[in-house]
Amino acid sequence: MLEMTALTAGSTEPISQTTWLRTLQTGYGKPDSQLDSYILALERKLEVFSENQHIIRTFRQLLELVEVVKQNGTEPRAEIGRLAVNLCTSRQWLPRSDINRLPTTLIDIVYNSIDFAIEILLLHRFNTTGESRPPGEHDFKWEKEDNIIVARRAILPQQDDSLDSKIFDHTFTLRDFQEFGDFVIQPTDNILEHLLMQKHKKRPNRITLLVFFHVSAMERIHDWNETLRPSQPGGRRSFIDSDFIEETLQTVSLILPYNDLESIEWFKRYYQKFQRTLPRRFRSLSGIDPRAGQLPVASRQAVDYNYWLPRLLELEKEFLNYSPRTLRQFLRDRRRYRDWTLYWVGLVALVLTLISSLTGVASAIVGGLALKDDKNDTNLVTAACCCRDEVALTNVVTTASIAPASVPVVTLEPAQAIDPTRTLVVTVRVTTTVTMTGA
Structure with a gap:
């Protein structure tokens, strides 16, 4: 996927002893900055690369295997594996004793390298065995009789x-x-x-x-x-x-x-x-x-x-x-907008109802306190005017020598007493006559 052919194709540097960033910079200068995250992804893949679980050892071998996958990507996994064995045999990537066992007992390391090449090329990670995996990583199968397209469709089934x-x-x-x-x-x-x-x-x-x-x-x-x-x-x-x-x-x-x-x-x-x-x-x-x-x-x-x-x-x-x-x-939360709207409208209505109720309660309390104060004032007047015997209330006429002679005359009449045997409350009307003369 990267300009991999621009790498040093003859490099024999072991994959496990270098970094992708260093190799890419050596091959053709600094990579495209838009591919930074991809370069870091390759670095993370090197961290789990185990040489004894693969048929490839160097970057040159990896690039050759990637080319085999590119040329035969529509073939079943088993066929790509056979081609990889032939490549490994012709290039003598492994000792003769190991090469002779590749088609049988060591076939897993062939598929491991194929999976690694696919991962480098397409960022598809299938079930590579013998490598450490992060906790919780999913294991995706690629059956031997399927090609990559069929394997992907099995992992991502269509919605019916x-x-x-x-x-x-x-x-x-x-x-x-x-x-x-x-x-x-x-x-x-x-x-x-x-x-x-x-x-x-x-x-x-x-x-x-x-x-x-x-x-x-x-x-x-x-x-x-x-x-x-x-x-x-x-x-x-x-x-x-x-x-x-x-x-x-x-x-x-x-x-x-x-x-x-x-x-x-x-x-x-x-x-x-x-x-x-x-x-x-x-x-x-x-x-x-x-x-x-x-x-x-x-x-x-x-x-x-x-x-x-x-x-x-x-x-x-x-x-x-x-x-x-x-x-x-x-x-x-806006996930269910209609429900969210109805909820908040109802909540606002409830708050307004509570405010109205509290206002009514407060008004009743204030009114009760005002009525209580009014009754207290009435009791004071009543206490001052209540008596059990008839009493003639006579107002004292005071002459103020300093008052002007022209002040009108105000007449205060004696209070009218109510029979105390009938009620304890006596209503008194007082009429007082004040005569003011000049000095």
Whole structure:
């Protein structure tokens, strides 16, 4: 997929004692920066490369085996294995004693090297035996009687149900998966793991979503694959569907839409965070292909997906079934917009009802307190005016020498007493006559 023929084809340097980055720079200078993430993927593959589990030892042998796979990719796995044995025998890659046992007891190491070549060429990782694997890595079978296309279709079966009206919601994005679904977004170097979900044993509600971000590498594979289309009958045939590559890129655009500003901002933060996890010697390279956030906007109609539709539907199901576990997730959850709208309308109505009820209660309390104060004032007047015997109340007339003579006369009449045997409350009307004369 890379310009591998530009490498030093005669290099005899052992694969297990070098790095891809060093080899590529030696061969033809610094690689295209858009392929940084692919170079790092190759570095990770070297970490699990075990020489005693392969028939290849050097980069030259690897390139020759890759060429065999490219020339015969449409052949069954068993046929490619036979061709690899012939190549190993003719080039004497192994001691004679081991070569004689390749077709029988050592056939597994032949297939290991074929799988390794496929992984380098197409980023498809099948069931390579004898190599250490990261925890939880899936094991994908490639049967001897199948070619690569058939093996891929067995791993990615098509969706039979008719989903003409199915449309993926605008919240079907990596950002929403992580922020509202509490998903762990994890890059993968194996395209066969794309959109797979893993659940933790101790935390079954915490889902890890594997995403294949090697967009630039897939675009290079697509361009190379187009050159393999036969121009005439009997010509060289392609062993990877262009439709498969295009749909893979489309799924990346679907869950990382370029026209969604929040998703792009999330991807920038995710990219920067991932960069900090890289070993220091590789931090000058892009750990995740930035091209993943620059793809054309993809269709949200399910009918436009074939290879990846079952995984997309399963992913949507898990996302919709997730229940928010934090207040932030609860307040910003937009997965079911209609239900979300009805919920908040009902909540607002409930709050307004509570406010109205509290206002009514407060008004009743204030009114009761005011009535109590009014009764207290009435009791004071009543206490001052109540008596058990009839009493004649006579007002004292005071003459103020300083008052003007022209002040009008005010007459205060004696109070009218009520029979105390009939009531304890006496209403008194007092009329007082005040005469003011000048000095």
